[in-house]
Amino acid sequence: MGAEKEEVQFELLERIEDAYRLPTSFQMTLFMILEIIIISILYALHVALDVAVIVFLLATSFLYPYAIKVRTLLTELAGMVIFGCTIAAVVYYLVVNVEIGGSDFWMLVIFVLVFGVELLHHIYEKAKTIKSPTMIVADLVLTVVFALALWMFLSGIGFDPVWTIILTALLSGLYFYAIFPEKPY
Amino acid sequence: MDIIFYIVTILGGIIAGAIFYITKRKRDPILVAVLEYLTDYYLDEKFFSIKKLSEGLQLPEDVVEKAIIRLEKSGIVVKTSKGYALSDPLVFLTPRDFEKALRLTKGDNIIYGAYQMPYVTNIKYVIVQLAILISSIIFAALVFFDVLGFKTKVENLVGVNPEMFALLIIAMAIIIVDVFSNIVKAWIRERYSVIVGFHSGILYDVKVPDELSGRIPRGAIARIDIDINWMQKLNNMFGEIPIGDVEVWVRGRKEPVKFRSIPYPRELFQVIRSLQLGSLEWRKRHARELALWRGRVYPFVPYRRGRR
Numbered sequence: 001m002g003a004e005k006e007e008v009q010f011e012l013l014e015r016i017e018d019a020y021r022l023p024t025s026f027q028m029t030l031f032m033i034l035e036i037i038i039i040s041i042l043y044a045l046h047v048a049l050d051v052a053v054i055v056f057l058l059a060t061s062f063l064y065p066y067a068i069k070v071r072t073l074l075t076e077l078a079g080m081v082i083f084g085c086t087i088a089a090v091v092y093y094l095v096v097n098v099e100i101g102g103s104d105f106w107m108l109v110i111f112v113l114v115f116g117v118e119l120l121h122h123i124y125e126k127a128k129t130i131k132s133p134t135m136i137v138a139d140l141v142l143t144v145v146f147a148l149a150l151w152m153f154l155s156g157i158g159f160d161p162v163w164t165i166i167l168t169a170l171l172s173g174l175y176f177y178a179i180f181p182e183k184p185y
Numbered sequence: 186m187d188i189i190f191y192i193v194t195i196l197g198g199i200i201a202g203a204i205f206y207i208t209k210r211k212r213d214p215i216l217v218a219v220l221e222y223l224t225d226y227y228l229d230e231k232f233f234s235i236k237k238l239s240e241g242l243q244l245p246e247d248v249v250e251k252a253i254i255r256l257e258k259s260g261i262v263v264k265t266s267k268g269y270a271l272s273d274p275l276v277f278l279t280p281r282d283f284e285k286a287l288r289l290t291k292g293d294n295i296i297y298g299a300y301q302m303p304y305v306t307n308i309k310y311v312i313v314q315l316a317i318l319i320s321s322i323i324f325a326a327l328v329f330f331d332v333l334g335f336k337t338k339v340e341n342l343v344g345v346n347p348e349m350f351a352l353l354i355i356a357m358a359i360i361i362v363d364v365f366s367n368i369v370k371a372w373i374r375e376r377y378s379v380i381v382g383f384h385s386g387i388l389y390d391v392k393v394p395d396e397l398s399g400r401i402p403r404g405a406i407a408r409i410d411i412d413i414n415w416m417q418k419l420n421n422m423f424g425e426i427p428i429g430d431v432e433v434w435v436r437g438r439k440e441p442v443k444f445r446s447i448p449y450p451r452e453l454f455q456v457i458r459s460l461q462l463g464s465l466e467w468r469k470r471h472a473r474e475l476a477l478w479r480g481r482v483y484p485f486v487p488y489r490r491g492r493r
Contacts, residue, residue, distance in 0.1 A: 019451055020427035050190055057194070066423040073209070080205040081198040088197020092190055098348050107349040114356035118363065124205075125425070131258060157345055171360070178363035182370065183277075 021069045031067040035060065054093055057086040065123050079123040087116050103156035109149040113142060117179045131181040139179050147172035218242060219252040220261070223271045232268035275299075275452055278378065286380045286388070289397050293382035297456040301377035302428055302446045304369050306416040314362045321358030325351035379444050381456050387433065389444065401435050401442060406461045408434040410441070411454045417446065433457065 022030070038059045042052040061082050068075055091112055094100075100108060121128035127135070147168055154164040222242050227233050235253055239246040253269060256262040263272045263280050265287065272283060276298040286295050304310040327335040328351040339347040380388040380397060386405070388397040413421065413429035421427040429450030432441040447453055 017427060020421040022422050053191070053194065069423075076209075077202055077205060081202040084201020085194050085198035087201070089190070089194040092193045094349075094352075096190070099346060100349070102345075104346040104349045107345065107353045111349070111352040111356045114359050118359050157343065171357070174360050174364050177367060178360045180367075182367055183279075 017069070024070050027068055027070065031064065034063050034067060050093065054089050057082070057089050061086045061119060061123060065125075071125075076124065083119060083123045086119065087112075090115070103153050106149045106153035106156065110146060110153065113146050113149065114175070117142060121179070127181075128179075129181055129183055135181050139176060139181075142179065143172055143176040146175045213252075215244065215248060216252045216255060218244075219249060220256065223256075223262070227271045232265070232270050234268050275449065275456060277448055278380075282378060286378075286382075286397070289388065290380070290382040290385040293385045295380060295382055296460070297379070297381035297453055299379055299448045299453070300373060301379060301444055302373060302426070302448065303377070304373055305420055305424070305426075305428055305446055306414070310369060314365060317358050317362050317365070321355045324354050379447060379453070381453070381460060383460070386460070387442075387457065389442070399442070401433060403460050405436045406433060406457060407436045408441075409454055409457050409461070410434075411450050413450065427451075431457070 021027070038056055042055060047055065064079055064082055068079075091108075094108060094111075098104070098108075150171055151164060151168045154167060155161075159167070219238070219242065222238065223233075226241065235246055235250045238253070239249045242249060253262055257264060257269075261272055263270050263283050265280075265284050270283075270287075272278075272295075276283060276295055277300070278286065278298040283295065283298065286298055287293070326332070328339055328347045329336075331337070336347045339350060343350055377390050378397065379390075382388065384403075385400075386403040387399075387401040389399040389401075390397060391399040410432045411429055412432060417429050421429070426448050427450070428446040428448055431444045431447050431450050431453050433444070434441045444450075444453070
């Protein structure tokens with residue numbers, strides 16, 4: 001048993017996740033290949049440049065957390081920059097290109113609230129796992145804004161007031177539960 | 186599209202990056218000192234008080250308390266009815282379940298605790314989520330490209346901008362998928378837990394609901410094996426938490442006990458193996474690093490690769 005015991009004096013790597021993930025160089029290569037494929041498809045389809053930029057950013061922000069599993073300041077910063085670019089591009093595009101009036105504005109607010117938070121959770125893992133007071137307050141504030149936007153939208157399209165209350169309460173509750181920090185394990 | 190679009194896009198990235206960089210929590214020397222002290226002196230001792238810690242570290246009580254609260258939020262320190270306890274770095278249980286495990290093992294030293302996550306690679310779970318999302322995207326595509334006059338139909342039906350309505354449907358689908366995922370996690374959690382105690386061996390839930398009725402005493406462990414199938418491998422490469430199956434052969438039983446999609450299977454394997462051989466020294470050596478890693482106390486920029 002002595003040798004076996006000695007053998008089991010194993011060394012855990014400081015970053016135990018590394019043992020399960022692809023090597024960093026492979027992660028970066030894979031990400032670059034995927035980016036080149038996206039650019040090639042967009043170029044081949046002759047998509048307008050602004051639309052191509054939005055599609056490229058959406059695809060990048062979707063793929064980045066799957067491909068890049070290394071957690072360093074640089075990779076997290078890059079993720080946040082991609083997030084910021086995507087949100088800004090999508091919101092600006094919608095505001096400029098879609099005729100927004102009355103209830104449509106509130107639909108845009110709801111979409112941005114959901115899409116923004118979920119994209120942030122997707123790109124930045126800590127935002128969806130750490131139950132800090134700041135995160136909880138932020139989630140509460142976002143839920144209140146969501147409820148207000150939903151209320152305004154449903155009232156605006158002439159929904160029955162009682163159903164408006166019920167739906168607002170139900171969907172706001174679901175929204176809060178969806179964005180509330182949750183441990184992945 | 187005008188140049189403003191590109192300026193706004195770049196500005197969005199710069200602002201988000203700047204906010205992240207400014208608000209990013211820097212390494213806190215007090216927190217690291219508290220953590221080092223805990224892993225040096227309290228890894229195997231069960232409970233400690235802030236007063237005791239403050240005396241040991243020669244730091245004011247309020248400073249230590251602040252650090253402990255932060256560690257508690259990270260899941261490294263757990264507040265129990267008997268005081269604070271250092272949760273082992275490989276314990277991924279909720280505080281309530283950790284306390285339950287302590288109670289059921291009569292205060293044993295819990296060295297691993299996690300929930301089996303069979304839903305992660307369950308095809309039905311994945312299909313339900315994909316179906317909800319894809320349905321909403323198909324709906325949006327039908328509206329945006331006005332397939333078979335769909336755009337007009339939606340406009341007549343709801344009386345609002347159909348494109349914005351399609352985006353609203355996508356937003357609702359995203360919420361439903363997230364809620365669905367959270368409900369499944371909550372359902373699985375506390376029902377399929379696996380605990381490894383230094384003296385009590387392996388305890389696990391065998392049915393829903395259960396109170397860790399499955400037991401494998403440390404002396405009864407005959408053989409251990411890890412099995413990671415292709416779906417789990419894919420999940421480990423690209424997903425959130427590495428998972429795999431761990432099989433434990435028990436003396437006197439033909440079939441092994443299989444823990445399905447357990448988080449960090451390699452670590453569970455090593456924990457059980459070292460328990461079987463009565464060697465837990467590695468934990469002491471790596472507790473600090475594991476706790477720092479798990480609590481994301483500070484980014485691991487410099488680290489040693491390979492075996493020491």
